[in-house]
Every structure is written in C-alpha cells, then in structure tokens.
Amino acid sequence: MRANDNWRLPSEEELEIAADWADRLPELTAAERRELESWLAGGPGRAAAFALMRDTRRDTALVEAAERVRAAPRAKRLPRLGLIAAGVALAAGLSGAFLVRPYLTATETPLELTTPLGQRAEHRLSDKSVVSLAADTGVFVRYSHGARDIDLKKGDAMFQVAKDKTRPFNVQAGDTTVTAVGTTFEVERVSDAVQVRVFDGVVRVNRDGAERSVSKGEWLMLVADRAPVQGRLDAESYQAWRSDWLDADAMPLKYVIARLNRYTAQSVSLHDPSLGDLKVTGRFKLDRPAESLTMLAALLDMRADPAGRRVYLTPKRSAKAEPKT
Template identity: 55%
Template sequence: MSANDNDLSVMEEAADWVDRLAELSDAERGDLAVWLNASPEHAAAFAALRHTLRDTALLEAVDRLRSAPVETLAPRRSAVGGWSPAGLIAASLLVMVTGGLLGARLIVHRATPPIELATAVGARADHVLSDASTVRLNADSHASVAYSRSARDIYLRKGDAVFEVAKNPRRPFNVMAGDAKVTAVGTVFEVDKVGDAVEVRVFEGVVRVSQGAASPRLLRQGEWLLLAADRTASRGRLPADSYDAWRGDWLEADSMPLKYVVARLNRYSPQSLVLRDPELGALRVTGRFKLDRPSEALAMISSLLNLKVEKAGGRIYLASPTPTQSGRSPRS
C-alpha cells in the first residue's frame, strides 16, 4: 500500500468514527480507544477532524458542497443521504496532505489547538476527547482542552467535571484548577472548583495532587481531598455510591460547609443563591440533596439550620432569623 493510500484509509476511518461519536456504545468506545492508540496517525487524523468540524465557516461551505460529487475518497454517508460533513472535510484534508500543503507528520507532531468546553446553568454535557477519554462537565462549568504529543492537559476554568481517562502512561493526563494540579494515567476522578477551594474525588485508580511548592499527595480510589485557598487541606473517605450519586445529580453532604453547598446549588438555580451573612458559610450541612431541584434543596437546608429564605432583586437569600444558630459550629 502506498503512503497516499494509507493516508486515505486513515482519514476515512477517522471520518467514520467522528460521524458516529455521539452514538457510540461503551463497547464501541473501547474499540475507538484501541484504534486511536494503534498509531499516532490515527490520533492525529481524529483530532484534526474534530477540531476542523468546530469551524463554523468551514461547515457552511461543506453544506454547500454536500450535493457535489467527490471522487477523492468515499467516506461513510450520513443517514439522511449525501456526504457527511466529516467525510467531506476528511477529503479536503487528504487533498492537502497528498498535495504537499500539509504533511501528515506535521499533524502528528504539532499540539492540538485548545478546545473550549462549557455548559449553561442547569445543563450537563459529556465530551469524548481525541484519545477516547471522556469529560463529564457539570452544570455552569468551563474547561479548556490542550493536548500535545507528550501530555494531555485540561484547564478547569470554572465549575466541576468528572474525567474518565484512557490509559496511556506515556501521555500523562493533567487537570489544572487554580494553583492545583491533578495528574492521572488511567482512572476516573472528579475535580471541583467550588467557591475558593478545589476538591478532588477519586472513583477509580490513583491520582497525584500538587499545589504550589507543597509536596504532592497521592489520592486513591474512594478518597477525597479538599484544598482551601489558604493552602490548608483536608481529606476523607467517599461513600460507596459517590459516582452513581454524581451521575444522578445528587449532592451528598457530610458536614459540608454551607458556602460549598450553596455554590454547588447555584450551578442549577435560575436565580442566584446568596448568603445574607458570609459567616453563615461556615455552618456544617449533612444530608442528601437533589441538585437539579435547588428550591427543594434550599428549603430542606433552611429547615435543618433554622435559616430563613428571602427573595429580593431576582436573588434568593439565606439569612439567620436570630443572632445565634442551633448548635452548628463553623469549620475549625
């Protein structure tokens, strides 16, 4: 097989995977991971197509070309007939490769341009990355994906996400949140920028957590670590069903500071939730709350802590009816 024939085959296969990405079963995702890890050219073609498909102007041009015959290669046709966008773009990229405008090796060695992932208030989204890792982005969250040949870097700008990492010891998977860095090879873990802190929870495998000049900490399956803004840290054990609870939009609070509970509920609330007195944020909350029903959760919390709920100016406030609270103490 000639080099051009091989380029054609790889781009055709990549187009097929990209076309079907949103509807892959768990088994098929495993097959995709095997295909991506089989060759650097596979991963490069897949990443190039996914990045190119985010170009609005190019997609509009592809729509105009879908009825035109393309003889360069025969990608999978879309369910509605005609060429799929990924197939047409694969053909265009292949023409550039075989025409000498863009060498295949150049695609392999360059870093993938950053990809921005974001969700609105109340909305979650799953994203399968070019290496078959999955980012499960919580509501009202934002992450930047910056892959290179030697590393897989994610910058959690805001909010919360779970990462299901495809194993590749030669390309560490790093998540940066504030001044904290979480490194994994193949595992399932959560990073949550909540208020002024970063919480890491490990559902499977082991991760290494570093913050500034402090010595890195190893965090194993079933453990959580909370890094506060003042560089203090606390850790503990997760309930056995933590990941299932996360996927079901449940918040399991075990003596959790109220300010962190409110921050998490705000990701789902159409109205901003505010503590009338910042000192209330140190009150401890224990319970199980449905995040996608913030009003119900707030009513339960106000009852538990003897707080009152006030609405004003499009916001919902939690306030204390008396100078002292019912025996609840701030975090020491």
C-alpha cells in the same frame, strides 16, 4: 510536466486534524459533520489534508506505501501521522528528502466545553477519554503530542481517562494540578476550595510544589492557607454525582450554596459571609433547587428572603421588627 510536480503536503496541523476527522468519519453525527464542513471551508490546505487522510484509509497502494515505511529500521521510523504522511508522499512519487520532517510537535485545535445553569453534558475526546460536565461548568481542552491538558475554569467535571503512558492527562484547577494516566476521577472548584475525588485508579495532586497521591475511593480537599484534608468516599458517591445528589456531612454552608447555585438563576446568598462556615448535614437534590433551599433553610432555622435575582438566607433568631415610620 507530471501531474504531481506541483503537489505539496499540507501543514502539520492540517494533517493532524484531518487524520482525526478521517478516523471518526464513519461515526460522525449530523452536528459533527457540519463542524467538519466548517473546518474544511477554512482554507484550501484543509481540504487537501482531509482528502489525503481519507484516501490513505481506503487506498491499497497508499497503505502498502505506508507499510514500506513501517518496515524501515527503528531509528528511521516516524510516529503515526508521520507514517501516514510518508506513505502518501511515497505513493505520490515525492522525493525521499521530503520525508525527513517528523510530526512530533503537532497539536490539536484547542476546545472549549461549557454547560449552562441546571444542565449537564458529556463529551468524548479524540483519544476516547470522556469528560462529564456538571451544571454551570467550563473547561478548556488542549492536546499535544506529549500531553493532554485540561483547564477547569469553573464548576465540576468528571474524567474517564483513556490510558496513554506517553501522554499524561493533566487537569489544572487554579493553582492545583491533577495528573493521571488512565483512571476515573472528579475535580471540582467550589468557593475557595478545590476537591478531588477518585473513583478508579490513582492520581497525583500538585499544589505549590507539594505533591500527594489520591487513590480509588479517596477524596482530597484543598483550601487556600489551610492544610489539605483527605478522607474516604461513600460507596454511593459515584452514582450520587451522576444523579445530582449532594450528600453533605458537616459540610460548610458556603460549599452547599455554591453547588446549589449551579442549578438556579436566582442565586442563593448570605448577608453575613461568616455564616458560610456553618456546618450542614443532609441530602439535597441539586436539580430541584427550590426544594433543596427550603430543606436547607429548615435545617439551619433560617428564612429564605427573595430579593430580585437573589435569595438571602437569614437566621430567624436575628430578625428584628421593622421600625415604625
């Protein structure tokens, strides 16, 4: 019996994930290497897949075998992972019939990214796109052969999208979908609204079947049961976002509060929800919440009354004397 008679190729998903690990192996951080070790321990097929992908990168015979597949007529060529697998199979002496199955439907392992109150984070995805999360933000990432899908569960995130016309980059925020191919844009879920800001390129925004384009230097605000509002970004918007500044220009108070609450465990609230529509104009440093709250209360002639884990903003003019007992 030959040594490779019982040899079999690991699953599509194992090969897809292993190929990504092998590509990034020289640049892995200590934390990522621990993550790789944990993944490898999850099943025998994973170690085999990783060994194949790693050896394909450095073994001349395997590379040459893969190149023979690359030289085949166009109709018979396989995508990247299929090409690697084919080269591995040829070098291992497997039957050509084994190579018929292309790796077109493989998906990457879904990824959940979050930030706590008051902290930001930046993540580089497998396609080299970069996701920057503001404080108290959560996204769910799912990549497949045909699409790059992000679900913005809460908060505010900026996306620097690597260009790939074959795989649109879609960000879902409630009932709103923002689609890009290669651009830099921000999507935010704030109170009852979704806001999109585009810093480079153009995106398509779809809500309830109605689609519109938002180009570089523009913003779009979508609020339930209201017509969309679109405008121009301030020249300093990108840097302001990066440095936790909020520039409010007749911004509803409820939106200012929602953004401020991403930076403080003692959340700001209103006894009277109708006050949330008051318009606020000012510049607030969100990562200094106590300072920003003091400024906000002064601008609106309000008191900031602590009550346990909350701080209530109350108009001073509505204050009444406590009844005597």
